[in-house]
Structures are given as structure tokens and as C-alpha cells.
Amino acid sequence: MTGCRSHSGTENLYELAEKMSGSDLSVLKWKRSHENSGGALKKERRAAGTTLGRRLTVPHEDNLDTLQAHTLHSFLIFLLTFRAMEPISSQTSLLQTHLYVRGFSWSTCDDLPHPVTIESLSISPDPIHIPGDVTVAVVISTSIDLERPLMLNLTLEKKFLGAWIKIPCLDNLGSCTYDACDLLDTWFPVGQPCPEPLLTYGIPCHCPFIVGTSSLPSSVFYIPAIPLPSWLESGTYRVKGILSNAQGEVGCVHIHVTLA
Template sequence: MHLIFITVLLALSNANAFVNKQKELRVTAFSWQNCGPSSDPVQIKSLTASPDPVLVPGNLTLTLTVNVASTIPVDTHAALTMERKVGGFFVKIPCVDNFGSCTYGDLCKDWASACPKYFEKYGIPCSCPIPPKTYTISDAVIDIKGHLPSVGDGEYRITADLGSSAAHLGCIKLQVTLKSD
């Protein structure tokens, strides 16, 4: 659960590297779904984001409930696939400077550094292994800094696929539409 969320946070925070102080982006559409089999041990039960629309830069408030049915191990990794709709088709965005369709090999290390800032106050473990439990994060506020360039307008699909050396853990697919002001 945490690791899916940290994967999404990594994508958002790495987007801050593309700075253009003359445009703001609005998230005008947002949806999500679990994309792995129902037997995956990590299943998101609910996810909401506000305000609607979300402004970049600005504050993003998330509420999330995730069921973790078995221990999330130390060797957890994530494959993040980002796609942009171009001419009616989704085209994969390559991994450049840790932004785009990237693989994050040591997700537990990234989680350990981001978790205390955002999630420790919710009683969520900030180190792996993460024990089985249903975890809820209510109204977590994340400050998205920087600006994204106007070329960021469009419809995006982001898929975070989690696994370890022992098993597939979970998958979430986000659909986001960005529009510049």
C-alpha cells in the first residue's frame, strides 16, 4: 500500500524537475483502479484526491485505504509506466532523469525516507518488512512544488506494478488529465 503510494509520490516529486514558472497545471480528471489479479496481497480499497481540480504547484490532499494481506518484504521493487495520449493512442514516456517509465529497485529505502514526513503520524510503519493489515491514511496533505511545462497538457495513464523476488504484490493504474491555465 505504502509502496504504491510512494511510487506515485516519486512520479509527482520527480516532475518538479521540469520547472517553468509561467504556467500552472490543473488536474481536471482523475481515476484509479487495481490492475493486478484479485489474489495480489496489496489491494487499494479507496483513494480520493482533492481539491478538484488539483493545482500544480499546490497542495494535494489524499485519503487512502489499502488492504495488505501478506507481509511486504524488504526487496520490494516497482515498475512505473507513464503513457501520454497522442492522436487517440497512449504512447509510453521513456525514463529520463528518474521521470517517466522508470523502475525503482529499492522501494523500501525510498519509503523509509518519505514516510516519516507524510505518514508516520497515521501509525504506518516506515520501514520494511511491512506487516499485513488494512491501512488508512486520512487527509494527508502533500505540497507539490515547482511548475510543469505547458507541454505537460494532456491525458496520462500511470501504472505502478509492485513485486519482490518472491511474488507479485500489487498494481494500480491512474488516469490523469492535465490542463494548463
């Protein structure tokens, strides 16, 4: 193979890549419609020996370099993944939006017991309309005192074509690590009493937290409209949250939810 040789199969793959990257998140529909049409594109792709989602194979007579084929294949798969989340870099503004939160579920992590444990948690209604009211009941216990530093690490993944795609941390959204005590100080001004119903039930809203159990009976909270980037405002997600102090991991929880 010479450096300047043209190859029709390779050109068709690049054309396919261009169509994918410029689609309006209809990659799968585009692929199916062209494969079912029985047209020239389907024949050319078969002639080139290519299939999406599987190992790229090339007829021997094409003499296409293996490294080049694998690189192009990886590029096509990258485009699928990239389009699944939409180009995050182009979504610079946050949208004030109405959301429906469906199918909320949670579980503790399947590993060693942690000193901080969610004993019970219920959230209703289903779906939750945001902005709107939500009813929460929760019981949390800790067998150790929790002091600074207290970090919360979130891993956020979005489901796409049966696979979970990790959402990177961007502008403090996604798979990020937060200072839990600083977050609480932001939500609840320091020096002021904790808001109701936390105050009534003696639940602290600032670090440190002492050994014991905090129980919040069913209580209604109003959730205002939440500004979210368009790439995050719909889909099925799972979140793993890990709480850690200076000695290591102290708590862990899994959450599943669908936004629409």
C-alpha cells in the same frame, strides 16, 4: 528501376517528412490545411498514391520498389509519434512550473487478486493546483509482510490522436522501475519519526510493512512546485504501477490523469 533514377512522388514525401520533423507540434493542422487548399501538393500526393496513417500504395507505372515505399511510410509514422512527445533528447533542462491536475481516477488491475490492495482512495480538489494543497484519504491492506527487495514498475503512456504512446524512462522519469524502499528512505530520512499525519495514525513510512490495514482519513498535504521537462508538463496520461517482491507481483493499480 535504376539506382540513380529520380522520382517526383518520392521527393514529395521526403519534403513532407522534412516539414513534419521541423514543425512546432502542428503536424495535424499542417496536413489538414494543405489537403483542404486544393493546391499542387494535394494533387502530387494523390498522384504518388500516398495517404498518412494507411498503407502506402504506388501506381504501377512508377515502378517504385515496395520495400522502399514501406520504409518511407514507416519513417513518416515515426515522425508523427516522435513529434507527439516532442524531441525528448533536446529537452535537457527541467522547468519549475505551475500545474493543474484534472480528472484523476484510479482502478485496480483486472487480473488475479493481489496481496497488496488499495481498498479506497480519494484525492481532491479537482483540479489540483500545484503548488498547492491536496486532500487525500486512503485505505491500503496487505496480507503478507513486505520486505526488501520491493520494486515499483511504472508504465507511463501519453494520449495522442486517439492512441496511447509509451513514454520511455529518461532521467528517472517515464516508464521506469524504482526500488520502493529506497524511494521511501529518500523522502523520509531514516532514523527520524514519520511525519504527520502518518505518525498520528500509526502508518509506517519505511520498509518492512507487516500484515494489516493502514487507514489515512482525509488529510491535507502541501505539494510544492514540481520540476518537469516540457514534454511531460501537459497532456492526458495513464499509468500502470506494479509492485513486486522477490516472489513476484504483489500489487497493481491503474491511474488516469490530465496535466495542464
